[in-house]
Amino acid sequence: MPTIDAQGSDEGQHDCARGKHCAARKTVLADDGKYVTVPGPTYRAFCDLDTTKIRNCLLDLPRRFVELGAHIGDKATLDGPRVSGGGKFAPPIPINTGVEAFQQQIEEVVTSWEERVRDAANLTDISGNRRAGMAVKVACQVLAGHVQALIALPADSMYRTCDISRAEHIPDEAVGYIHDGDWIGYNLDLGGVEAGTEILNLHHRCMARLGMTPQHHDLRTACWECEVPRLRRWDGTVGLADSVECRNCGAEYLGDRLARLMVEEETLVRNRQAQRAS
Numbered sequence: 001m002p003t004i005d006a007q008g009s010d011e012g013q014h015d016c017a018r019g020k021h022c023a024a025r026k027t028v029l030a031d032d033g034k035y036v037t038v039p040g041p042t043y044r045a046f047c048d049l050d051t052t053k054i055r056n057c058l059l060d061l062p063r064r065f066v067e068l069g070a071h072i073g074d075k076a077t078l079d080g081p082r083v084s085g086g087g088k089f090a091p092p093i094p095i096n097t098g099v100e101a102f103q104q105q106i107e108e109v110v111t112s113w114e115e116r117v118r119d120a121a122n123l124t125d126i127s128g129n130r131r132a133g134m135a136v137k138v139a140c141q142v143l144a145g146h147v148q149a150l151i152a153l154p155a156d157s158m159y160r161t162c163d164i165s166r167a168e169h170i171p172d173e174a175v176g177y178i179h180d181g182d183w184i185g186y187n188l189d190l191g192g193v194e195a196g197t198e199i200l201n202l203h204h205r206c207m208a209r210l211g212m213t214p215q216h217h218d219l220r221t222a223c224w225e226c227e228v229p230r231l232r233r234w235d236g237t238v239g240l241a242d243s244v245e246c247r248n249c250g251a252e253y254l255g256d257r258l259a260r261l262m263v264e265e266e267t268l269v270r271n272r273q274a275q276r277a278s
C-alpha cells in the first residue's frame with residue numbers, strides 16, 4: 001500500500017519545468033517581506049496549464065510557418081519597409097535575412113520530435129519525402145495529439161543545427177560539432193522538458209519574426225502590497241503569461257486577483273478622465 005504523507009497528496013510532485021514562467025505559478029510572501037514566485041506543482045514535466053499552452057503552440061505553428069514563408073522574397077514589395085526616394089534601382093532591403101533558415105530550423109525541430117514520439121507511442125512511420133510545409137503540418141498534428149507522450153520522453157541524443165550568429169545559445173553539453181559555412185551542427189541529450197521548451201521558444205520566435213511582439217503596459221493603480229505605483233502588465237497575446245507584476249516589491253497578480261486589479265485600474269482611469277472633462 002502506498003504511503004500517504006501528513007501533508008496530503010502532493011508526494012512525488014515537483015516544480016513545473018517552466019520555472020518562474022510557469023502559467024500556474026503563485027507568489028508567496030517570504031520571510032524578508034519580498035514576494036517569491038513558486039512554479040505550479042506537477043507529476044509530469046510541465047503543469048496542466050503549460051502543457052495546454054505547448055499543445056496550442058503546436059496547433060498554431062503550421063499557420064505561422066506559412067505566414068513566415070509569405071515573407072520570403074517580398075524584399076522590395078509593398079509589404080516591406082519603404083525607403084524614401086528609393087526609386088526603381090534601389091537595392092533590395094535585406095528584411096528577410098534568415099527567414100528560410102529559421103523555417104528550416106522549425107522543420108528540423110518538429111520533425112525530429114515527431115520521430116521520437118512515433119517511436120515511443122508505436123505509431124506507424126511516415127517515410128519518404130514531404131514538402132517542408134506539409135512535413136511541419138503533419139509533425140505538429142502528431143505532436144499536438146500526443147503531447148503527454150512528448151513531454152514524457154526520456155533524454156536521448158538528438159541532432160541540432162544552429163546559425164553561427166546564435167552560437168552562444170548552444171549548451172555547453174553539446175558534442176560532435178560540425179561546421180558548415182554559417183552553420184554549426186551538434187548532438188545533445190534532449191527529453192520531454194527540452195521538447196516543451198523548444199516548442200514554446202520556436203512559437204515565440206515565430207511571433208516576433210512576424211512582428212507580433214508583446215506590448216507591455218504600465219498601470220496607474222498602486223501595488224496592493226507595497227502601495228508603490230510600479231505595476232506592469234505583461235502582454236499575454238504572444239504566448240507569454242498574462243500577468244501583472246510589481247516592479248518594486250515583486251508581487252504578482254494572476255487569475256482572480258488580476259481580474260480585480262484590472263477593474264480597479266479601469267475605474268481609476270475612468271474617474272481621472274471624468275475629472276479632466278469637468
Ligand SMILES: [Zn+2]
Nearest residue numbers: 016022047050
Ligand atoms: Zn507550469
Ligand SMILES: [Zn+2]
Nearest residue numbers: 223226246249
Ligand atoms: Zn509592490
